Amino acid sequence: ETLSALADRGIGVKVISGDNRYVAAHLAEAVGLRPDRIMTGQDLSKLTKNGLLANVRNTDLFVEIDPNQKERIVEALRRSGHVVGYLGDGINDA
Numbered sequence: 001e002t003l004s005a006l007a008d009r010g011i012g013v014k015v016i017s018g019d020n021r022y023v024a025a026h027l028a029e030a031v032g033l034r035p036d037r038i039m040t041g042q043d044l045s046k047l048t049k050n051g052l053l054a055n056v057r058n059t060d061l062f063v064e065i066d067p068n069q070k071e072r073i074v075e076a077l078r079r080s081g082h083v084v085g086y087l088g089d090g091i092n093d094a
Contacts, residue, residue, distance in 0.1 A: 003032045014060050014077075016070050021063040033060050041065045044072070052076045 003013055013033065017024045018041075025035035037060040044052065044065065049072075056076040065073070077084050 012060075014062065014073075016062040016065055016073055018065055019063060021061075024061055024063040028061050035061065037061060038063060041069050044069050049076070053080055056080060 006013060015024060015028055015033065021038065021040055025038060029035040037058060039055065039059045039062050041062075041064040044062065047055065052072060053076045056073060057080060062069070062073055074084050074086060
């Protein structure tokens, strides 16, 4: 319900997690995110800055991500013109 209300206001939600791809996809689907729009940390590590920029808009789940990759994702979203709000619950997010 909340994700739908945010979408109605033009706000997209993306998940950036260090967690396992299967766990993250299951949870995402349970709350209404598309589990098929996924990128792993391994996939991301093969992308150039421009490659990530081209793919970041169409990805909802970034999984098995390390802290440096989180920074790359947020930077790519900002470079593509998005305003990014970030909520983290781990020590690396502080």
